[in-house]
Amino acid sequence: MLSIRNISKTFNPGTVNEKKALDNLSLELKEGDFVTVIGGNGAGKSTLLNAIAGVYPVDKGKIFADRIDVTRLPEFKRASFLGRVFQDPMMGTSPDMLIEENLALAARRGQRRTLKWGITEVERENYREMLKRLNLGLEDRLSTKVGLLSGGQRQALTLLMAVIKKPKVLLLDEHTAALDPKTAAKVLEISDQVVNENRLTTMMVTHNMRDAIAHGNRLIMMNAGRIVVDVSGEEKKNLTVKDLMDMFSSASGSDEANDVLLLSGKNA
Amino acid sequence: MSFFTSLLNATPGAVAQGLVWGIMALGVYLTYRIMHIADLTVDGSIATGGAVCVMLIRAGINPIVAMLVTLAVGALAGLITALLHTKCGIPDILAGILTQLSLYSINLRIMGGKANQTVSVDKYNLLISQRYVRAMNLTNPIPLLLLLIVITIAAMYWFFGTEKGCSIRATGTNPNMARAQGINTKNDIIIGLMISNALVAFSGGLLAQYQGASDINMGRGAIVIGLAAVVIGEGVLKKISGNFALRLLGVVIGAIIYYLVLQITLQLGLNTNDLKLISAMIVAAFLAVPYWTKKNAKGGKNA
Numbered sequence A: 001m002l003s004i005r006n007i008s009k010t011f012n013p014g015t016v017n018e019k020k021a022l023d024n025l026s027l028e029l030k031e032g033d034f035v036t037v038i039g040g041n042g043a044g045k046s047t048l049l050n051a052i053a054g055v056y057p058v059d060k061g062k063i064f065a066d067r068i069d070v071t072r073l074p075e076f077k078r079a080s081f082l083g084r085v086f087q088d089p090m091m092g093t094s095p096d097m098l099i100e101e102n103l104a105l106a107a108r109r110g111q112r113r114t115l116k117w118g119i120t121e122v123e124r125e126n127y128r129e130m131l132k133r134l135n136l137g138l139e140d141r142l143s144t145k146v147g148l149l150s151g152g153q154r155q156a157l158t159l160l161m162a163v164i165k166k167p168k169v170l171l172l173d174e175h176t177a178a179l180d181p182k183t184a185a186k187v188l189e190i191s192d193q194v195v196n197e198n199r200l201t202t203m204m205v206t207h208n209m210r211d212a213i214a215h216g217n218r219l220i221m222m223n224a225g226r227i228v229v230d231v232s233g234e235e236k237k238n239l240t241v242k243d244l245m246d247m248f249s250s251a252s253g254s255d256e257a258n259d260v261l262l263l264s265g266k267n268a
Numbered sequence B: 001m002s003f004f005t006s007l008l009n010a011t012p013g014a015v016a017q018g019l020v021w022g023i024m025a026l027g028v029y030l031t032y033r034i035m036h037i038a039d040l041t042v043d044g045s046i047a048t049g050g051a052v053c054v055m056l057i058r059a060g061i062n063p064i065v066a067m068l069v070t071l072a073v074g075a076l077a078g079l080i081t082a083l084l085h086t087k088c089g090i091p092d093i094l095a096g097i098l099t100q101l102s103l104y105s106i107n108l109r110i111m112g113g114k115a116n117q118t119v120s121v122d123k124y125n126l127l128i129s130q131r132y133v134r135a136m137n138l139t140n141p142i143p144l145l146l147l148l149i150v151i152t153i154a155a156m157y158w159f160f161g162t163e164k165g166c167s168i169r170a171t172g173t174n175p176n177m178a179r180a181q182g183i184n185t186k187n188d189i190i191i192g193l194m195i196s197n198a199l200v201a202f203s204g205g206l207l208a209q210y211q212g213a214s215d216i217n218m219g220r221g222a223i224v225i226g227l228a229a230v231v232i233g234e235g236v237l238k239k240i241s242g243n244f245a246l247r248l249l250g251v252v253i254g255a256i257i258y259y260l261v262l263q264i265t266l267q268l269g270l271n272t273n274d275l276k277l278i279s280a281m282i283v284a285a286f287l288a289v290p291y292w293t294k295k296n297a298k299g300g301k302n303a
Helices: A045-053 A073-083 A098-107 A121-134 A151-163 A183-200 A209-214 A233-237 A241-252 A255-263 B004-035 B040-056 B062-084 B092-110 B143-158 B164-171 B173-178 B183-211 B222-237 B244-267 B272-297
Strands: A003-009 A020-027 A032-040 A060-065 A082-085 A167-175 A199-203 A219-222 A225-231 B116-118 B214-217
Touching: A003 A045, A020 A045, A020 A060, A020 A225, A032 A045, A032 A209, A045 A073, A045 A082, A045 A167, A060 B222, A073 A082, A073 B173, A082 A151, A082 B222, A098 A121, A098 A151, A098 B164, A121 A151, A151 A183, A183 B214, A199 B164, A209 A241, A219 A241, A225 A233, A225 A241, B004 B143, B004 B183, B004 B222, B004 B244, B040 B062, B040 B092, B040 B116, B040 B183, B040 B214, B040 B222, B062 B092, B062 B183, B092 B272, B143 B164, B143 B183, B143 B214, B143 B244, B164 B173, B164 B183, B173 B183, B222 B244, B244 B272
Parallel strands: A032 A199, A032 A219, A082 A167, A167 A199
Antiparallel strands: A003 A020, A003 A060, A219 A225, B116 B214
């Protein structure tokens, strides 16, 4: 479904701030794979997702979605086969627009925007049904401005917008990191629900090792722009946080104790 | 007493001026409030609209046709700014300034190298004229201006409810989200700036007919008047309604209030040379007060 072949990305090349974010990285995702991505700060997790989404071009390598080469496609064109949820709850929605208008925008992803009315009555009913299933009470607030919602509500809405067009690949970039633990758990639960219902191929970046183990059928760990651990199936099911910590230490070397600490700290 | 009679005498003029500038202010509202771009092209494109309109009418073109041409010319000015911004990576404010500056030379060329060109209502069949502003018949400019305002607001209300209009609104409030939803944000910025400057140039054409001349300096400070209309309108209608059409109407009302206040200050004996200073102070005050009140009211976070 998604095939990443030998991509590299260096930020600020030739300067003192040069940072190799992706280093000859390759990854194959089968249809229906739900991959959790972990790694320390600066490991390249977000860069990987942004490279897939086309936020910036890669220096070399190729990206295929459903066997189509999308390496050179601009961000807005790739959106037709991608769904994305960001870390910042403010980033995925338009605060000045109504809940129904945000959903209607997402429902037209990959289509030409015409001079037809931006939302139909039939859509409204659909949206109400979809929102009802989130159990957040949003179904009665279709004409509320999104700016008035809480961070968790906005992330749940962004999730709905991301999957409304059944994307080929769903990219979740630490989408619960900015939420309080209870809300984060709720949004994760909704994520699982929509991914399972739609059998979406998914990549979820997380800082939380327990979440990384509990969700999905495959787990990859990144370090210095490379994939250093890739486990799936039974092996992944039997993973423990301690296993992951050990893997992380051996993969990254003992001098990166800070990152290990950071990861375990987020686990509490 | 004479103060009030003279103010009363000046009111129709202020209303007509406010309506003319109201169309321009609707264009400013589009860029400033919907697209979140401070587009400084308008100081140039309003004068371009005036220049084109006057020169065409002088050449014997029907004023209605001339007004349609001002729409197109304004859109072209907006296109230049938009291309400088989206295709050349120039920050939006600077792109607007560059277009505005170059339009000064272009406007002079349009007006045959002269700093102003007159178009007398005696010689030409103008759509509106200041002369009849107190007339009690159909030569009065106010009915036509009201009609144009209604048409403009209706058109904007319709357009920003369409799929395309919604995508432009999304581009304005959150370009990241817009791109993630497959919206070509650069295209949207181009369309928005073109529509905005078309309205501004149209208003310039009306203004030139209204005062019977176009002037190379008629756009100086136009953006400030447009912003004044936007912020005054919002200040006045703040608590009334969230309806989009009413907000647009508020902008026009803001323009009228601006000209009424201006008339009052003039009647009070203020020097016309100080007008620009006063305009700037009005806008600064209307922008600063909400900021201060918000800052003081800040307690909870928006999460």
